[in-house]
Amino acid sequence: MSNEAVLHAHSDVATHDAHGDHSHEHHHHETFITKYVFSQDHKMIAKQFLITGMVWAVLGGLMSVLFRLQLGYPDATFPWLESILGKWAKGGHITPEAYYALVTTHGTVLVFFVLTAGLSGTFANFLIPLQIGARDMASPFMNMLSYWFFFGASIVMLSSMFVETGPFSGGWTAYPPLSALGDASPGSKTGMDLWIVSMALFVVSSLLGGLNYIATVLNMRTKGMSMTRLPLTIWALFFTAVLGVLSFPVLLSGFILLIFDRNFGTSFYLSDIFINGVGALPNEGGSAILFQHLFWFLGHPEVYIILLPAMGMVSEILSVNSRKPIFGYMAMIGSLFAIAILAFLVWAHHMFVTGLNPFLGSVFVLLTLLIAVPSAIKVFNWLTTLWRGNIRFTPGMLFAIGFVSLFISGGLTGIWLGNSALDIHLHDTYFVIAHFHIVMGVASMFGMFAGIYHWFPKMYGRYMNNTLAYMHFWITIAGAYMIFWPMHYEGLAGMPRRYYDYSIWESFKQFQDLNRFISLVAMIVFAAQFLFLFNFFYSIFKGRKLTTLNPWEANTLEWTTPIHPGHGNWVGEIPEVHRWAYDYGKDGKEFIQQTTPVGPDESHH
Amino acid sequence: MTTTIPNKEPQKIHPHKFAMWVAMGSIVMMFAGMTSAYIVKKNQSSWLQFDLPLIFWYSTGVILASSLTMYLASKAMKAREMSRYRTLITITAGLGLAFLVMQYLGFKDLEARDIAMIGPKSNSAVSFLFVITVLHMLHVLGGVIALVTLFARAFRSSVKNYSAVPVEVVGTYWHFVDALWIYLFLFYNWIG
Numbered sequence: 096m097s098n099e100a101v102l103h104a105h106s107d108v109a110t111h112d113a114h115g116d117h118s119h120e121h122h123h124h125e126t127f128i129t130k131y132v133f134s135q136d137h138k139m140i141a142k143q144f145l146i147t148g149m150v151w152a153v154l155g156g157l158m159s160v161l162f163r164l165q166l167g168y169p170d171a172t173f174p175w176l177e178s179i180l181g182k183w184a185k186g187g188h189i190t191p192e193a194y195y196a197l198v199t200t201h202g203t204v205l206v207f208f209v210l211t212a213g214l215s216g217t218f219a220n221f222l223i224p225l226q227i228g229a230r231d232m233a234s235p236f237m238n239m240l241s242y243w244f245f246f247g248a249s250i251v252m253l254s255s256m257f258v259e260t261g262p263f264s265g266g267w268t269a270y271p272p273l274s275a276l277g278d279a280s281p282g283s284k285t286g287m288d289l290w291i292v293s294m295a296l297f298v299v300s301s302l303l304g305g306l307n308y309i310a311t312v313l314n315m316r317t318k319g320m321s322m323t324r325l326p327l328t329i330w331a332l333f334f335t336a337v338l339g340v341l342s343f344p345v346l347l348s349g350f351i352l353l354i355f356d357r358n359f360g361t362s363f364y365l366s367d368i369f370i371n372g373v374g375a376l377p378n379e380g381g382s383a384i385l386f387q388h389l390f391w392f393l394g395h396p397e398v399y400i401i402l403l404p405a406m407g408m409v410s411e412i413l414s415v416n417s418r419k420p421i422f423g424y425m426a427m428i429g430s431l432f433a434i435a436i437l438a439f440l441v442w443a444h445h446m447f448v449t450g451l452n453p454f455l456g457s458v459f460v461l462l463t464l465l466i467a468v469p470s471a472i473k474v475f476n477w478l479t480t481l482w483r484g485n486i487r488f489t490p491g492m493l494f495a496i497g498f499v500s501l502f503i504s505g506g507l508t509g510i511w512l513g514n515s516a517l518d519i520h521l522h523d524t525y526f527v528i529a530h531f532h533i534v535m536g537v538a539s540m541f542g543m544f545a546g547i548y549h550w551f552p553k554m555y556g557r558y559m560n561n562t563l564a565y566m567h568f569w570i571t572i573a574g575a576y577m578i579f580w581p582m583h584y585e586g587l588a589g590m591p592r593r594y595y596d597y598s599i600w601e602s603f604k605q606f607q608d609l610n611r612f613i614s615l616v617a618m619i620v621f622a623a624q625f626l627f628l629f630n631f632f633y634s635i636f637k638g639r640k641l642t643t644l645n646p647w648e649a650n651t652l653e654w655t656t657p658i659h660p661g662h663g664n665w666v667g668e669i670p671e672v673h674r675w676a677y678d679y680g681k682d683g684k685e686f687i688q689q690t691t692p693v694g695p696d697e698s699h700h
Numbered sequence: 701m702t703t704t705i706p707n708k709e710p711q712k713i714h715p716h717k718f719a720m721w722v723a724m725g726s727i728v729m730m731f732a733g734m735t736s737a738y739i740v741k742k743n744q745s746s747w748l749q750f751d752l753p754l755i756f757w758y759s760t761g762v763i764l765a766s767s768l769t770m771y772l773a774s775k776a777m778k779a780r781e782m783s784r785y786r787t788l789i790t791i792t793a794g795l796g797l798a799f800l801v802m803q804y805l806g807f808k809d810l811e812a813r814d815i816a817m818i819g820p821k822s823n824s825a826v827s828f829l830f831v832i833t834v835l836h837m838l839h840v841l842g843g844v845i846a847l848v849t850l851f852a853r854a855f856r857s858s859v860k861n862y863s864a865v866p867v868e869v870v871g872t873y874w875h876f877v878d879a880l881w882i883y884l885f886l887f888y889n890w891i892g
Binding site for chain 1: 712713714716718719722723727730732734737740741744747818821827835885
């Protein structure tokens, strides 16, 4: 089945504009609805994912600013808070219920909506067809559905914030019994119902997307594009999709059992519970740990679902902007593969203190620490790619280097946390918060920023402003370290996560000033993101126009498409690929695109 | 339009069929999650032992028969025997519906024996059986809907479509939900 046939079979896109005229008037008729709303063009769907993800990033970030306000200034009152949050901030002071709701929603939104849908949804959609040489995804229709399920999930999640009892507030991991019993807390009522509906829609969206990405990468590559000629972005997005397709269904299983416990009185997770004001519950024989197993069987691969796309894009951007081939291409693929496998075998390291059999714990320690091997291979290869490179410090490149820095800093603390003995002390402290925010949260945000700055010219045919981008980068990287570095010290001192007010604890009072400092920096960093947002939206309409097809002098196929590619990406034939994606600085040539045939006098590659 | 373009690489699997295989892998993971939760739970306290509804044996026979008719339907389609094909997919969908009804009767049987599946008196052993079976029934229902769509297409007179791909995709799925039930049935009887 050729690429053309698939596109023709599922949309009415004409590729008859082979004569190079690409004006929109001449392109087959598209209405506003089919072009911008219910679009089946992977590039438009990618932009939809990106912008929805950005909206969520702003909301999720704002939530963190609000709860940092409480942590940094537990005694102060802010009357303006009451005017925006109403009863959730009575007297200008965020209530405990609101605090937990903010923490929970911040986690859910950032992990799933921003760093899963916003990151891999955007770049898998945008880059897979463009970089493998396909007209569109295997099923453009399913791809469209994937976005609209995500949109539905977003609407439901957003609406949960406006119900009377508030959004779910039992932590983003939704452990029962808080998630299973409506009487357990205000947020466990309607808020939790909406949370679970939203997450179910989100799982469907991820599965539809993931199926498509896998089918597209394996079946729709252009002529000559063997698997080992794929750019590393595609390999990373491919493994991401595999992880998602195999782990999200297990989460759904866990949610289904949770729904039955919530609404149909079963006892999968509930046993011997007494609620104040309600009395003893009839549920017997359930096990809350069972939910944790099902949750973390997704939850751990989810970490790599978030991280791998960033790794792939960073590999590509580092190589392009160092003007050097990526160091150890096959080792990069091998380590992605190893990470994908290990991702499924380490979930119980989130559960060391649940009464897990210590012998079992030691097996999970070993498997967890094994992840250090492929991770170190990747770091080594990134550094050796940079080594003696002719580096161009574009904004995308800076964020890619920032990613490597954060991945190292956050990865090292992972080795601490992976030990079950140390975890007894560190579990559920700020050390964990610091670790995962650096290695997964901020690092993946950096991968996302790198991707946006790098591929913006391909997305919109214009450049983003460099000055604003540099300011954005330096404030964000400095701020990220200033926010999360001190948290390591707090965590080592035993300061637990999720507490509402530390000033009433003798042991944690000493951190009051540090907490205030962290909150202050968090606000500054949040404000700095508006430099990016302004830059992004301004540049869509007013940015400097692209005059060349290949602004970064990169080798990959997306830069052979017209500046404003139509639906179908290439005018005329899809180009044939003759080499891998990383022929930089070869035989005295600065770069050789993948479409250039191998010459007779060329040295072996 | 598909037919006008020569198939350059015939050895390659159609992307839709491939996507179906990946989707099946995904569904397998979902049921693997369920059945492993079942095993974990079974090894903990208060697990009720009870006899499976007898009708599950018959429903197993019915879904096996439907797999056979599905196989014959796709063979008929490829041989362009359209009337035979239409009859066979109708029978397949009918058998699918019969299977769903029989599963439902199985639940009725448990109810009659006073074994609660949900609610405060239920035991997780029965709740698991109920949830997993209902989840499988929903997947069979999805297959029946797909068959009805094929059926509608086969009777559409304006467009004649002889592409075997949709039939093969649905057929693969149908055999898959069949195999899934066989697995669940063996699991309930001898493993779980």
